[in-house]
Amino acid sequence: MAPREKILIVDDLPENIDVMVEVLQSTYDLMVATDGPTALERARGVTPPDLILLDVMMPGMDGYEVCRRLKADPGTRDIPIIFVTALDDPEKEAxxxxxxxxxxxxxxxSPPVVAARVRAHLQLIQARQVLLQQNDILEQRVNRRTAQVVQAQADRVQGLHNFANAMAHQIRNPIMTLGGMSRLLLKKVSPNSPLCDYAQAVRENSLRLEHLVGVISEYVSLTVGERQIVAVGTLVDNAVNVARDIADVLGKRLDCSVMVADGELEVDAELAVVAITEVLRNAIEFCEDEAVTVKIVGGLGVCANSMTASEQFYAPESRYGLRITDAGPGISEEHLTFVTDPFFTTKASGVGLGLTRVKRLMHEEFGGELCVESPPNMGASITLHFVLYSTSD
Structure with missing residues (x-):
């Protein structure tokens, strides 16, 4: 048999208490108090009541003060209180x-009204307790499932990493053999012999294949490490410095205009720099001029118009938009849809994994988005939507 709920009746007049007891004693266990201090003592006892019927007009500590103190105490704040009073004033009720x-x-x-209201509020308590229990169970299930998904993802990444390493090992050995044999042929045959051209072609393609294997291996094993809280400006400055070195190697000059608002991201700083650098590298390599002009703007909610449908579920202010725009030839409409696909490239010597790496980092590792746009005659514009770090999380 389930234990009966406990009601605390508080009233300074014994005859009023007697009426309440008469109404409720057959259904509930009852406690009584005739003043505020006694009511507080009994409410804070070893077995607190499930509900309190509280008179307002009492000498000394009135019902309002008793209620205020009960609600200020973590041990009693959740006990529902029903005021019982002779006052008929909407302001007092409020x-x-x-x-x-x-x-x-x-x-x-009215005995039936009091009994009905007491029962209704006790049922609300029971329903809330059931809901809290169900929420706890659901949260535990979600946590277990999340842990399983995270572990499965980690296992998948590790499996791909192992596969990439095994593939690289199995392919690199014959590639190195081909490269070595082609070098020997180049040393032994006459420069005018057709064999020289064949050997040179084998050597160049073996080197290209070795580079491709390395790039694929790096892409497959790309995984975020420890995250840090980093200022966006720091990430952009570091990426621009790396990109300037890339431009120097290619015999170009990078002119970069940076206007980014303050903001902090919780990311793997090294890989965040890699993502930004890859976008800048793309602009440098596709620019046909010696001077490469790039504009970087960023801020909270910046570039919200380029957010995808899934991203628009979130408030723009929770995303830090970083838009990188170049003054190059742009991307043709027919190619725009495919520029982030693996191995898609329009460069003669390109592998086609640069923007693919950026997309993977943004979507899978940073929980953000990548948007590529190329308005006619305006170059290419690539936006990285990062999840903004918030101290309230």
Missing amino acids: KGLELGAVDYTTKPI
């Missing part, structure tokens, strides 16, 4: 509700 009471009834009481 005051009681503002203090945290759940209901209000007037004297002289």
Whole structure:
């Protein structure tokens, strides 16, 4: 048999308490108090009540003060309080509700009404407890499932990493053999012999294949490490410095205009720099001029118009948009859809994994988005939507 709920009746007049006891004693265990201090003591006891019927007009500490103190105490704040009073004043009723009471009834009481209100609020407590228990169970299931998904993802990444390493080992050995044999042929045959051209072609393609294997291996094993809280400006400055070195190697000059608002991201700083650098590298390599002009702007909610449908579920202010725009030839409309696909490239010597790496980092590792645009005669514009770091999380 389930234990009976406990009701605390508080009233300074014994005859009022007697009426309440008569109404409720057959269904509930009852406690009584005739003043505020006693009510507080019993509410804070070893077995606190499930509900309190509280008179307002009491000498000394009135019902409002008793309610205020109960709601300020973590041990009693969740006990529902129903005010019982002879006052018939909407302002007084509103005051009681503002203090945290759940209901209000007037004297002289109607026994059926009081019994119904007590039962209704006790049922609400039971429903809330069931809901909390179900939420706890659901949260535990979600946490277990999340842990399983995270572990499965980690296992998948490790499996791909192992596969990439094994593939690289198995392919590099014959490639190195081909490269070595082609070098020997180049040394032994006459420069005018057709064999020289064949050997040179074998050597160049073996080197290209070895480079491709390395790039694929690096892409497959690309995994975020420890995350840090980093200022966006720091990430951009580091990426621009790396990109300038790339431009120097290619005999070009990078002219970069940077206007980024303050903001912090929780990311693997090294890989975040890699993502930004890859976008800058793309602009450098496709620019046909010696001077490569790039504009970088960023801020909270910046570039929200380029957010994908899935991204628009979130408030733009929770995303830090970083848009990198170049003054190059742009991307043709027919190619725009495919530029982030693996191995898609329009460069003669390109592998086609640069923007693919950026997309993977943004989507899978940083929880953000990558958007590629190329308005006619305006170059290419690539936007990285990062999840903004918030101290309230």
